[in-house]
Amino acid sequence: MRNIHLNHITKSFGSTRVLRGVSLAIEDGEFVTLLGPSGCGKSTLLRILAGLEVQDSGSVTIGERSVDGVRPKLRDVAMVFQSYALYPHMTVAANMALPLRVRRLSAWQRLPILRWIVPGTRRVSSEIEEEITRTAKALGIGHLLSRKPGQLSGGQRQRVAVGRAIVRHPAVFLMDEPLSNLDAKLRVQMRAEIKDLHRRLGVTFVYVTHDQAEAMTLSDRVAVMLDGELIQVAPPQEIYSDPDDRRVAEFVGSPKINLLEGVVRERGSVDAAGTNFHLLSDAPPGAALALGIRSEAFHLSECGGANTLTGAVRLIEHMGSDLFVHLAIPGSEHPVIARLLPERAPHIASGQTLHLGVRPERLLLFDADGKRLRPDNRENDNVLRMKEHA
Amino acid sequence: MSIAASSLEDEAGSASVTPAARKALRHQRIAETLAAWSLAGPALILLVVLFFLPVFAVFLVALTDWQFGATSLAFVGFGNFEELFADQGFRASFVNTIVYVVIVVPGTIVLGLVIALLIESGKSCRAFYRAVHFLPFMATLTAMAIAWEALLHPTIGLVNQTLAGFGLPTANWLRDEATVLPVLAVIGIWQNLGYAMVLFLAGLKSIPQDLYDAADIDGADLWLDRLRTVTLPMLGPVTMFVFIVVALKAFETFDTVQILTQGGPGHASEMLLFTLYRESFQYLRTGYGASVAVVFLAIVVALTLIQARVMDKRVHYQ
Amino acid sequence: MSAHHLAPPFAILRHTALLITGALILVPFVWMVSLSIKPPGEIFRAGFSLWPEQFYGVENYTRALTKAPLPQYMLNGVIVCAMIVVLQTFVCAPAAYALAKLEFPGRNLLFAMVLIALILPHEVLSLPLFILGYQLGILNTYAALIFPYVVSPFGIFLFRQFFKTIPDDVVHAARLDGLSELAIVWRIMVPMALPAIIAFGIFSIVSHWNSLFWPLIAVRDQSLMPPPLGIMAFKNDEAGNDYGPLMAASTLVVAPLIIAFLSAQRWFVEGMTGGAVK
Numbered sequence: 001m002r003n004i005h006l007n008h009i010t011k012s013f014g015s016t017r018v019l020r021g022v023s024l025a026i027e028d029g030e031f032v033t034l035l036g037p038s039g040c041g042k043s044t045l046l047r048i049l050a051g052l053e054v055q056d057s058g059s060v061t062i063g064e065r066s067v068d069g070v071r072p073k074l075r076d077v078a079m080v081f082q083s084y085a086l087y088p089h090m091t092v093a094a095n096m097a098l099p100l101r102v103r104r105l106s107a108w109q110r111l112p113i114l115r116w117i118v119p120g121t122r123r124v125s126s127e128i129e130e131e132i133t134r135t136a137k138a139l140g141i142g143h144l145l146s147r148k149p150g151q152l153s154g155g156q157r158q159r160v161a162v163g164r165a166i167v168r169h170p171a172v173f174l175m176d177e178p179l180s181n182l183d184a185k186l187r188v189q190m191r192a193e194i195k196d197l198h199r200r201l202g203v204t205f206v207y208v209t210h211d212q213a214e215a216m217t218l219s220d221r222v223a224v225m226l227d228g229e230l231i232q233v234a235p236p237q238e239i240y241s242d243p244d245d246r247r248v249a250e251f252v253g254s255p256k257i258n259l260l261e262g263v264v265r266e267r268g269s270v271d272a273a274g275t276n277f278h279l280l281s282d283a284p285p286g287a288a289l290a291l292g293i294r295s296e297a298f299h300l301s302e303c304g305g306a307n308t309l310t311g312a313v314r315l316i317e318h319m320g321s322d323l324f325v326h327l328a329i330p331g332s333e334h335p336v337i338a339r340l341l342p343e344r345a346p347h348i349a350s351g352q353t354l355h356l357g358v359r360p361e362r363l364l365l366f367d368a369d370g371k372r373l374r375p376d377n378r379e380n381d382n383v384l385r386m387k388e389h390a
Numbered sequence: 391m392s393i394a395a396s397s398l399e400d401e402a403g404s405a406s407v408t409p410a411a412r413k414a415l416r417h418q419r420i421a422e423t424l425a426a427w428s429l430a431g432p433a434l435i436l437l438v439v440l441f442f443l444p445v446f447a448v449f450l451v452a453l454t455d456w457q458f459g460a461t462s463l464a465f466v467g468f469g470n471f472e473e474l475f476a477d478q479g480f481r482a483s484f485v486n487t488i489v490y491v492v493i494v495v496p497g498t499i500v501l502g503l504v505i506a507l508l509i510e511s512g513k514s515c516r517a518f519y520r521a522v523h524f525l526p527f528m529a530t531l532t533a534m535a536i537a538w539e540a541l542l543h544p545t546i547g548l549v550n551q552t553l554a555g556f557g558l559p560t561a562n563w564l565r566d567e568a569t570v571l572p573v574l575a576v577i578g579i580w581q582n583l584g585y586a587m588v589l590f591l592a593g594l595k596s597i598p599q600d601l602y603d604a605a606d607i608d609g610a611d612l613w614l615d616r617l618r619t620v621t622l623p624m625l626g627p628v629t630m631f632v633f634i635v636v637a638l639k640a641f642e643t644f645d646t647v648q649i650l651t652q653g654g655p656g657h658a659s660e661m662l663l664f665t666l667y668r669e670s671f672q673y674l675r676t677g678y679g680a681s682v683a684v685v686f687l688a689i690v691v692a693l694t695l696i697q698a699r700v701m702d703k704r705v706h707y708q
Numbered sequence: 709m710s711a712h713h714l715a716p717p718f719a720i721l722r723h724t725a726l727l728i729t730g731a732l733i734l735v736p737f738v739w740m741v742s743l744s745i746k747p748p749g750e751i752f753r754a755g756f757s758l759w760p761e762q763f764y765g766v767e768n769y770t771r772a773l774t775k776a777p778l779p780q781y782m783l784n785g786v787i788v789c790a791m792i793v794v795l796q797t798f799v800c801a802p803a804a805y806a807l808a809k810l811e812f813p814g815r816n817l818l819f820a821m822v823l824i825a826l827i828l829p830h831e832v833l834s835l836p837l838f839i840l841g842y843q844l845g846i847l848n849t850y851a852a853l854i855f856p857y858v859v860s861p862f863g864i865f866l867f868r869q870f871f872k873t874i875p876d877d878v879v880h881a882a883r884l885d886g887l888s889e890l891a892i893v894w895r896i897m898v899p900m901a902l903p904a905i906i907a908f909g910i911f912s913i914v915s916h917w918n919s920l921f922w923p924l925i926a927v928r929d930q931s932l933m934p935p936p937l938g939i940m941a942f943k944n945d946e947a948g949n950d951y952g953p954l955m956a957a958s959t960l961v962v963a964p965l966i967i968a969f970l971s972a973q974r975w976f977v978e979g980m981t982g983g984a985v986k
Contacts, residue, residue, distance in 0.1 A: 083875055447835075508725055525737065536943055671838070
């Protein structure tokens with residue numbers, strides 16, 4: 001079992017607290033993405049897992065073995081860096097061979113010239129060469145083995161970096177924004193290849209990105225990180241549709257979730273943006289709430305009323321399969337964005353007044369601290385579930 | 391699948407770290423420190439033995455009357471320094487060095503700058519001209535000094551033959567008190583101007599073309615106007631840098647004095663490093679020689695500190 | 709400065725001026741070579757001719773190579789310069805790596821020491837170093853010529869600057885690949901910093917090939933003298949009246965660096981200006 005446990009990891013650089021007690025359990029063979037904006041500490045967490053940085057406190061175990069104080073080399077992890085970190089003075093073959101040579105050849109067998117008189121050098125070297133060739137072919141870079149990284153395109157370099165990582169057959173595969181230096185088209189293609197790679201290798205992947213599309217498409221689970229804390233760890237769909245925290249809801253999803261600030265009038269009813277909303281929550285009267293509404297949660301309504309926003313169309317964006325309508329709502333600072341099906345709303349014009357309805361179960365409620373207020377029955381469920389695991 | 395986002399449950403955290411984990415972390419830090427010091431260790435030891443202890447020793451020895459080989463020595467305080475500045479020879483050496491520097495530095499800077507401007511003002515043969523003017527800086531000065539001696543030979547030297555050919559007065563350049571120091575300075579300029587030129591060329595390259603375009607539009611489109619409005623002001627910092635570096639090189643002049651004049655005639659061409667060498671290693675007046683070294687060091691350190699300040703301000707082209 | 713305002717007359721003026729200054733610069737070289745191929749009779753006869761009436765180069769160069777142990781001087785120069793460069797690289801590169809890429813207590817102190825040592829001129833230290841050599845009993849050996857230069861503060865400084873420009877990720881990747889810290893220095897950092905290493909090597913070789921001060925102090929035996937000291941001894945022995953062979957010897961001493969310089973100008977300019985240009 002190669003499951004990973006990060007327990008209460010903290011890390012500061014100078015006076016900046018980069019990680020504030022992060023705990024995360026990753027199962028063997030799982031694909032987990034650390035998702036967050038730049039500077040949230042996700043890369044630092046990955047480097048601590050790799051052993052490249054030392055945490056201030058907390059512990060890391062890989063496969064039930066504590067790896068605190070264990071050198072990166074001995075952790076059985078491989079990493080693909082954002083900059084690829086290929087050795088520019090070595091050929092592609094030498095780049096990929098280096099980790100194998102260091103591990104399989106003794107110090108004597110790595111001496112210049114002299115190494116050929118040490119027994120076994122030739123045999124191990126040719127084994128390594130074979131493996132490199134096989135891996136390179138599988139990645140489609142077999143014809144590039146004698147080139148230097150400087151002569152390769154971005155996508156080719158990316159593959160070499162992946163190749164260097166997988167030749168070792170590591171138990172854990174770490175990727176730090178591996179696609180961010182590629183152009184958009186290539187990124188989509190490589191995304192599919194990484195997904196495929198994970199399926200083929202079947203080992204644990206920990207993937208760091210700020211790109212929610214990557215996180216959503218690749219991961220078994222997404223760990224959303226903000227300001228050095230894990231806010232929510234859940235499967236992609238759950239992160240999107242059932243966020244634990246207002247910040248998660250805001251960070252994930254495009255267009256950004258619509259948020260309306262409101263005050264509870266009486267149990268089950270809240271006033272926001274000049275409209276009264278019925279809720280499935282019994283927050284106490286007077287409490288400040290934020291209502292989160294995904295753009296696709298709206299439906300066109302004939303007239304105004306409860307749970308319906310009314311405003312003037314400011315902007316219409318035709319995206320082909322979708323139609324985004326920006327609505328200026330009196331009493332709301334930002335326009336509300338709704339995603340409608342073009343065939344259902346063919347006649348909408350700029351300046352027109354529109355009514356957008358939301359069903360109560362599609363409202364995401366957040367309290368003043370940004371914590372999610374779940375509908376009553378589900379909240380109870382959740383508490384029970386937490387208890388089971390504790 | 392477990393939800394382990396327990397960072398939410400706040401700081402029960404640090405308490406749950408086992409002492410073993412903490413120890414492991416400490417070990418890892420110690421390992422990194424050990425690795426660093428074992429990599430830097432040889433350099434550190436050698437720096438101490440070859441730089442710091444010696445410089446400390448120079449200061450100590452300068453306060454004694456030690457003569458190399460003598461079995462006894464006495465602490466004489468600043469006696470050596472008093473003697474130094476009372477000594478005709480040392481005072482001549484000190485003054486000569488200053489005069490030499492005062493000739494060499496402006497000469498090198500002006501010629502280096504003019505040649506750099508000339509080279510950079512056209513496109514053809516740049517590398518050729520640069521190589522020719524840089525040649526003396528690469529050449530072994532000891533050997534070139536011998537060539538200079540032949541050039542300056544009173545009867546068969548090219549210099550006197552040329553002067554005589556034009557009907558001009560000749561001189562015994564290296565044996566005449568009036569000419570020996572200027573002649574050494576000319577050799578100093580000859581050797582260093584290529585260095586100054588290369589530094590100026592780099593400075594010129596780093597002036598953005600935009601500035602020249604702006605000057606054009608503002609009407610400063612003649613060569614001289616561009617030189618005055620853009621080139622020279624932008625070369626200010628590099629000039630300061632060249633000034634210090636050439637001054638340091640000039641202060642450290644030794645080879646030409648040793649080969650060509652041995653400080654003579656009289657003390658007319660004696661310079662600090664030559665005095666340091668002669669007192670320390672020929673007369674074996676170790677304590678006295680050390681005090682010369684201290685004076686020399688003081689000058690060099692002062693110049694270098696100025697240079698450090700200047701380098702800090704070299705913002706124009708970094 | 710851009711050239712688009714240069715009128716043809718100015719271009720001619722430019723070439724004229726530069727050819728004149730260039731010619732003046734070259735006079736000592738030309739005179740040296742010219743004397744080295746003239747017989748004594750022609751040298752001591754007044755006249756401007758550069759090319760001798762009677763070519764005497766073979767005799768002069770033969771005497772330079774046989775009468776003084778000039779090949780021995782050159783060999784000494786090569787041995788001493790090579791040893792110095794190799795040792796400096798071995799000592800400086802790991803230290804520079806530690807300063808550039810590792811966190812450890814005392815790092816700032818070490819770097820401050822490097823900067824201070826950078827200021828100290830070697831001539832000032834010559835007296836204690838002479839005494840140290842004397843105590844160690846290594847005066848008048850190759851070791852005496854080499855030991856003061858085994859560590860170069862300038863080398864550490866230059867390498868550190870260059871290593872700092874290499875991304876940390878490369879170091880991290882090497883650690884994950886299993887290289888030890890020392891292996892990272894030699895297998896990753898030094899090959900990647902090759903331009904800096906070459907520039908420093910040129911600087912070091914040129915300075916030590918040309919240096920007279922320390923060899924004058926450190927060795928007495930002719931068989932140990934590097935070229936500048938050797939040629940000085942040759943001149944003193946000949947009492948300056950045998951110009952032909954002396955000029956031939958000077959030419960031979962100057963030639964290797966000049967030839968190397970002309971064939972790799974860019975590298976030499978970069979090395980000799982020691983990063984000041986950049």
